[in-house]
Amino acid sequence: MSQYGAVGISIAAGLVALYVALRIYLGVTQDPREPPMVENGVPFVTAFLGLRDNGYFLRLRARYPDLPIYTLRPLFQPKLYVVNDPHLISCIQRQHRTFTFQAIADKFSRLICDLSPAAVAVQDREAQAWIDGPMHAPSPSAATFKALGPGRCLDEMNRTMVDSLEKLLEEVVDERQEKSVQLLEWIKEVVTVSTTEGVYGPANPYRDPAVRESYWTYSANIRTMVLGPHAHRFIKPSIQARQHLGDVFEKYYSCGPPENASGLVKQRADWYLGCGFPLRDLANLEAGHGLAILSNTVPTAFWFVLHIFSSPAVLKACRDEVLSHVVHSTDPDGTRVQTLVITTLKTSCPVLVSAFKESTRIHNTGLGARAIPHDHMLDGKYLLRRGTTLLMPATVQHLSPSLWGPNAHAYQHDRFALQSNSHLSPHPRPNPISYRAFGGGATLCPGRHFATTEILALAAMLMLRFEIEPEDANGEGWTIPSTWKAGMTDVTPSPDFDIGVRIRRRGMDVRVRVVVEFEMGAQFPKSVHDSSHGAALDTYG
Numbered sequence: 001m002s003q004y005g006a007v008g009i010s011i012a013a014g015l016v017a018l019y020v021a022l023r024i025y026l027g028v029t030q031d032p033r034e035p036p037m038v039e040n041g042v043p044f045v046t047a048f049l050g051l052r053d054n055g056y057f058l059r060l061r062a063r064y065p066d067l068p069i070y071t072l073r074p075l076f077q078p079k080l081y082v083v084n085d086p087h088l089i090s091c092i093q094r095q096h097r098t099f100t101f102q103a104i105a106d107k108f109s110r111l112i113c114d115l116s117p118a119a120v121a122v123q124d125r126e127a128q129a130w131i132d133g134p135m136h137a138p139s140p141s142a143a144t145f146k147a148l149g150p151g152r153c154l155d156e157m158n159r160t161m162v163d164s165l166e167k168l169l170e171e172v173v174d175e176r177q178e179k180s181v182q183l184l185e186w187i188k189e190v191v192t193v194s195t196t197e198g199v200y201g202p203a204n205p206y207r208d209p210a211v212r213e214s215y216w217t218y219s220a221n222i223r224t225m226v227l228g229p230h231a232h233r234f235i236k237p238s239i240q241a242r243q244h245l246g247d248v249f250e251k252y253y254s255c256g257p258p259e260n261a262s263g264l265v266k267q268r269a270d271w272y273l274g275c276g277f278p279l280r281d282l283a284n285l286e287a288g289h290g291l292a293i294l295s296n297t298v299p300t301a302f303w304f305v306l307h308i309f310s311s312p313a314v315l316k317a318c319r320d321e322v323l324s325h326v327v328h329s330t331d332p333d334g335t336r337v338q339t340l341v342i343t344t345l346k347t348s349c350p351v352l353v354s355a356f357k358e359s360t361r362i363h364n365t366g367l368g369a370r371a372i373p374h375d376h377m378l379d380g381k382y383l384l385r386r387g388t389t390l391l392m393p394a395t396v397q398h399l400s401p402s403l404w405g406p407n408a409h410a411y412q413h414d415r416f417a418l419q420s421n422s423h424l425s426p427h428p429r430p431n432p433i434s435y436r437a438f439g440g441g442a443t444l445c446p447g448r449h450f451a452t453t454e455i456l457a458l459a460a461m462l463m464l465r466f467e468i469e470p471e472d473a474n475g476e477g478w479t480i481p482s483t484w485k486a487g488m489t490d491v492t493p494s495p496d497f498d499i500g501v502r503i504r505r506r507g508m509d510v511r512v513r514v515v516v517e518f519e520m521g522a523q524f525p526k527s528v529h530d531s532s533h534g535a536a537l538d539t540y541g
């Protein structure tokens with residue numbers, strides 16, 4: 001045998017020995033009561049590579065249709081338990097201190113916000129106090145976001161945000177009545193400014209284009225930032241952008257939160273500074289909060305606008321519905337006004353609301369991650385080990401044909417409206433737990449009312465005032481972009497590429513101003529958030 005042949009045999013024998021050793025290791029570190037392990041073709045590597053693709057959980061659901069929950073053992077990560085079964089999801093959501101989102105959020109903020117040891121100590125102390133506290137005490141995160149619930153503070157944020165949308169849409173098209181833009185870039189600008197106006201008020205740092213640019217430069221590399229400081233040298237512009245955002249928000253908070261900021265900003269600043277968070281850490285945290293505030297709202301708005309305007313049938317159905325709630329009048333100076341009461345979009349436009357929910361169903365890759373601080377027997381059947389992470393991927397629930405019918409992967413704008421009239425729907429109504437666009441349970445996204453109002457208002461204003469058409473250079477019409485490049489941690493994936501469009505004023509709507517009225521201090525009617533209502537928005541478990 002040649003020298004090369006002997007080396008080859010040694011390497012092969014070494015690999016076989018390694019494989020056997022890893023299989024044995026997997027076996028002895030897995031209790032038979034734990035959920036079954038899958039994807040161990042090449043131990044640790046198969047799962048590690050699979051997790052790089054946001055369609056992985058859907059494929060595993062199809063490959064192992066009978067597993068309510070399973071274990072993945074990826075390289076460099078703790079064990080992952082992945083849940084398929086809605087019944088188990090509801091068990092998990094009922095025990096929000098056993099399966100904690102707070103631990104995930106705190107860990108994430110340390111990795112991306114450059115927090116000092118003093119701030120980390122405050123986070124640990126407050127999280128522990130919550131775990132040890134009374135059953136119904138709000139988590140630290142819930143305490144800082146209370147102001148986003150229905151009520152006066154949210155109404156005021158909505159009013160400021162919608163005023164900004166109105167102003168930006170007024171400026172969008174010049175005297176030539178037509179403008180060409182890249183749709184995602186344009187929506188990013190409009191939604192970033194309007195959202196942050198609602199949150200930060202007249203001293204909004206995001207009014208400065210340099211701050212907006214810093215935010216998007218920072219958020220573009222979160223995936224690398226979470227790998228830790230050793231990876232920061234590869235993303236220097238993002239680290240510099242983070243520093244810039246910290247400086248800007250330190251100035252913003254330097255004399256306490258501005259008097260005319262939203263109740264949300266004041267509540268958060270009171271809570272953090274009151275707990276002993278250093279000012280600079282509050283400022284650094286604010287950069288990270290952009291991820292909650294902006295990074296899902298922008299792509300969600302993009303997909304919704306795209307689905308509406310790319311289909312004449314969807315556009316007509318939604319536009320007719322909105323138009324039926326518009327009150328026409330003329331201002332004293334002769335300006336024609338279309339008045340739209342924003343709450344009617346949520347309460348009286350079931351097709352529009354359904355089209356929105358359907359867009360969030362199709363374009364959602366939320367992981368629903370929870371930390372497991374102690375060993376726990378889930379549903380009396382599955383042992384879950386401490387120090388591991390549990391995932392409830394939205395794709396598995398959102399795109400499952402057994403839940404949504406054979407066209408589960410297709411965008412069907414009236415799906416939720418039909419489901420509320422069961423005699424019109426060919427498919428059974430899915431368990432509300434299986435619609436997870438905004439998460440579920442105690443950590444259901446607190447910003448959902450604000451984000452939904454903004455996106456519905458934006459879509460309604462666009463439909464009332466403009467036509468949007470693709471640039472259509474190749475005569476091929478609209479394209480719905482893919483999302484392969486989106487990261488595993490994105491709740492709403494961004495499109496892989498942008499789309500050139502022409503925005504043009506509708507002939508009959510020239511120089512018409514849309515006015516949005518609010519009943520200040522009013523609560524949203526219960527029916528909007530009641531799962532028994534039409535295409536209700538809050539049908540979460």
Ligand code: HEM
Binds near residue numbers: 101141292293442443
């Ligand atoms: C369309 C836009 C949005 C989407 C799709 C979205 C989605 C989500 C999801 C899926 C979660 C995780 C919930 C869980 O795992 O249980 C979440 C959490 C959260 N969201 Fe949103 N969100 C959006 C907009 C917003 C906005 C505008 C804000 C703030 C103004 C916000 C603030 C938060 C916060 C603070 C949490 C953490 C909740 C906690 O720790 O309990 N979100 N969001």
